Amino acid sequence: MQVLTQLFYIGLCACCFLCLYRIGRGPSAPDRTVAIDILGIVIVGFCALIGLATGQDFYLNVALAWALLSFIGTIALAKFLEGRSFDE
Numbered sequence: 001m002q003v004l005t006q007l008f009y010i011g012l013c014a015c016c017f018l019c020l021y022r023i024g025r026g027p028s029a030p031d032r033t034v035a036i037d038i039l040g041i042v043i044v045g046f047c048a049l050i051g052l053a054t055g056q057d058f059y060l061n062v063a064l065a066w067a068l069l070s071f072i073g074t075i076a077l078a079k080f081l082e083g084r085s086f087d088e
Contacts, residue, residue, distance in 0.1 A: 008049055015042045033077050040070030 019042065022035035044063045051059030079085075 005049065005053060008045075012042055012045050012049070029081050033074065033081065036077075037070060037074045040066060040074075044070070 016039065019035045019039040023032050023039070026032040026035060044067045047059045047063035047066065051057070051063065
């Protein structure tokens with residue numbers, strides 16, 4: 001079980017670096033937006049793994065809050081890139 005958990009950590013770290021690369025080198029704003037959204041999902045995965053490893057519910061609460069804020073931020077950024085106001 002411990003080896004599997006370490007493999008998940010390594011995989012999530014690789015995903016973080018790939019997302020950071022896409023954020024820095026993305027050819028367009030929508031590509032960067034998708035990379036930011038995926039990075040938020042990866043952070044939620046880290047929080048979930050840490051919560052399972054430690055057995056504390058606090059990390060799962062952080063993961064849930066992060067997922068909600070990431071979703072709202074992605075929607076706001078998509079509307080901004082589209083040129084619409086936030087109340088439409």
